[in-house]
Amino acid sequence: MSADVLRAEIGKGLRVQLAHPAGHVITLLISTMMYLGLQFVLGQGELRRDLLPQTLVAIGGYWFLQYAGLVMVADLIEEKRAGTFAQAQMTPAPPWLPMLGRLITAAVFGLAVAAVASLVPMLVAGIAIPPRWEALMPAALLGVNVLAFTFLLASLALVSPMIGALQSLFTSLILLLNGSFLPLSLYPDWLAVVARILPTTLGVEALTQTLFEERTLAEIWRGGTLPWLLLHTLALTVVSGLLFVRNHRRALQEPS
Amino acid sequence: MIEIEALTKVYGPGQAPAVDDVSLNIPAGTVFGFLGPNGAGKTTTIKMLAGLLTPTSGRARLGGFDVARERSAAMARFGAVLEGSRNVYWSLSAWQNLMYFGRLKGLRKRRTAERARILLTDLGLWERRDDKVGGFSRGMQQKVAIAVALIADPPIVLLDEPTLGLDVEATRTVKERITELARERNTTVLITTHQLDVAQELCDRVAVMRRGRLVADLPTRELLAGFRERDRYEIRVEGAVPPGFDGVTREGVTTIGVRVGDPAEVYDVVERLRAQGAVLESLTQVQPDLEDVFLALVNEDSHVG
Numbered sequence: 051m052s053a054d055v056l057r058a059e060i061g062k063g064l065r066v067q068l069a070h071p072a073g074h075v076i077t078l079l080i081s082t083m084m085y086l087g088l089q090f091v092l093g094q095g096e097l098r099r100d101l102l103p104q105t106l107v108a109i110g111g112y113w114f115l116q117y118a119g120l121v122m123v124a125d126l127i128e129e130k131r132a133g134t135f136a137q138a139q140m141t142p143a144p145p146w147l148p149m150l151g152r153l154i155t156a157a158v159f160g161l162a163v164a165a166v167a168s169l170v171p172m173l174v175a176g177i178a179i180p181p182r183w184e185a186l187m188p189a190a191l192l193g194v195n196v197l198a199f200t201f202l203l204a205s206l207a208l209v210s211p212m213i214g215a216l217q218s219l220f221t222s223l224i225l226l227l228n229g230s231f232l233p234l235s236l237y238p239d240w241l242a243v244v245a246r247i248l249p250t251t252l253g254v255e256a257l258t259q260t261l262f263e264e265r266t267l268a269e270i271w272r273g274g275t276l277p278w279l280l281l282h283t284l285a286l287t288v289v290s291g292l293l294f295v296r297n298h299r300r301a302l303q304e305p306s
Numbered sequence: 307m308i309e310i311e312a313l314t315k316v317y318g319p320g321q322a323p324a325v326d327d328v329s330l331n332i333p334a335g336t337v338f339g340f341l342g343p344n345g346a347g348k349t350t351t352i353k354m355l356a357g358l359l360t361p362t363s364g365r366a367r368l369g370g371f372d373v374a375r376e377r378s379a380a381m382a383r384f385g386a387v388l389e390g391s392r393n394v395y396w397s398l399s400a401w402q403n404l405m406y407f408g409r410l411k412g413l414r415k416r417r418t419a420e421r422a423r424i425l426l427t428d429l430g431l432w433e434r435r436d437d438k439v440g441g442f443s444r445g446m447q448q449k450v451a452i453a454v455a456l457i458a459d460p461p462i463v464l465l466d467e468p469t470l471g472l473d474v475e476a477t478r479t480v481k482e483r484i485t486e487l488a489r490e491r492n493t494t495v496l497i498t499t500h501q502l503d504v505a506q507e508l509c510d511r512v513a514v515m516r517r518g519r520l521v522a523d524l525p526t527r528e529l530l531a532g533f534r535e536r537d538r539y540e541i542r543v544e545g546a547v548p549p550g551f552d553g554v555t556r557e558g559v560t561t562i563g564v565r566v567g568d569p570a571e572v573y574d575v576v577e578r579l580r581a582q583g584a585v586l587e588s589l590t591q592v593q594p595d596l597e598d599v600f601l602a603l604v605n606e607d608s609h610v611g
Contacts, residue, residue: 058409062398069397069438132392137454140356140386141410142378148410302360304317 055143059151060158063121067159078163082170085109085230092231101233102177104258108229110168111250111257115196116221118160122152122200123217126207145298149204157197184260184267188279192253195283199249202290208297220248229254249286252279308332308355308462308494313364315350324350326518327364332511334461335492337484339499339509339526341596343604346515348498349389352466355496356386368462382412385455389466389498393451396440400431400450403439404457411458418457425453429479445476452480456487463487465497469504477504484508506530506596514603521603529599538592539564539572541579548582559587 067074089097089105129135138148171177203220207213227245228234234242234255245251256275259265270276310330316323325347332338342348353359355366357373357380366373369383387393394403401422408418426432429449434442439450448468455463468484469477485508487493499505505512505526512529514522522529541562547553553562564575576586 054409054412054414058406062395062402062406065402066395066397133388134392134395136356136358136388137386137393137407138410139358140381140384142382142412143410144378299360302358304359 052143052147055147056151059148060155063152063155064159067121078167081113081167086171086175088231097175102175103179104233104262105230106168106171106177107257108254110164111192111254112225112228112230113167114160114164115224115250117163118156118196118200119203119217119221121156121159123203123207124214126204127211127214130211153197153201156200180261182260185257187267188253188256188260191279191283192250192257195249195253195286198283198286198290202286202293205290205294205297208301224248224250227251252282307334308496309367311365313351313354313366314362315354315359316362323518328520330513330523332494332496334494335488336510337488337495337508339497339505339512341505341512341600342515347518348515349466352464352498355464357381383460384462384464385458385460386464387451387455387466387468394439394454397438399436399438400426401435403450404453407454408457413458421457421459425456429453445472448472448476462494465495467499468497469499469501481508502596502600514600516604530593539566540590540592542587543579543584544587548579548584
């Protein structure tokens, strides 16, 4: 039954997202144009080809987070308001199972959008990202990092519909500080420390170190980026799981 | 069957209970009307039955399974349409909604498709099965919501305001469906409604809540009969309204409504009319309807059943 429920939840989630494809196409175009436009302005009238690959990886992480959040958090708030969330809760399946289905949908949809959105600047501006096996692990950790953060926000949304504002604040901060505009190496030290607290930043840093500085995993472990990324991701995963259990119980105690 | 035992819900310290020590026993195959004014605690009770709220104390059992302790088994045995919510995804088609909710209820894909086909055909939606629900009329959307509640063929159905906002045709379809469920499939149907004519027509048994407490729980006929002592009488006399009486004259016949505490008082009224020279055409005891009973129960400190 668990697999059936998961399949149903993922299928439903993707159908709901694809019900209005024009909206996503427009948002995608705006996102890619905004990225290229900002790089053009920051490059003082030209696209800095030395910085584009690194910032593209960072904004790819941001797009993943933004669209995964759309599925996981924004839709959950809307469904709670509309009533479909309550209807979907009346299932014999354990309550975490539909949430896991939502998370997988968020991962699939967010990843697909981030990939397409990243492909456009790559083609338009001729940005090349060298494939390296070493990048797989940081990329996977970046994905888990984003999804754990998204699950944390969704767990908060179970009891507070106002979480939408917090989500906007965090996604804006992440866009500003995760390296989407400028690589982290160009930040002042204190700002880089602040940026690393936010989701995606450490993942982007580890990923760029393996992709563009050709460092091995052992090297980025010794450099501290990988252990911090692991710790950050683990902490987010544990906190979001605990928060889900607590808030699911709270949501059953009182209406929100 | 539905069993509710001393169910209580208090939302916060110092607050009055939203549901206060409510006990009910609803046998299989019953259409049960759960009535009460706004804020009486009906929806809170429904949510506790549906496993969407945890009771502060007491317990609810659906088909013999405790909603809190045996949640999975209890959830498999009921379907619900909740009031004031969409219940279904507007951006999906009727078919997609049924397939999704059927799988969530634990049905296999083939069985879900089979049930979806039967329900959509029965509710007159088969031709529109692939259209997005958002484009449906209110009545059609409610039919899809009801189909979702019935997708797993549950022995218990909770319907919160199932006919609210529906036109005459859609209301009739829903009412027929509810009656059919109870009579032919032995389904226990719990409905809450403010449409008391609907409740009177459909329900075998009625419970009335006021300020979180049950003030009545009786078979509908018994409940109505219990209020017969407050009966009204309708006296029809020939000609115009006799002096000293209030009435409505239509086509040469005057109808006078009389409310009495003691049935013997009716004879006094008739005597007074005869003394005025009125020619009596008929004297009828007006039976109270559920609306009269409901208003009496929610406005007075009474308890029945």
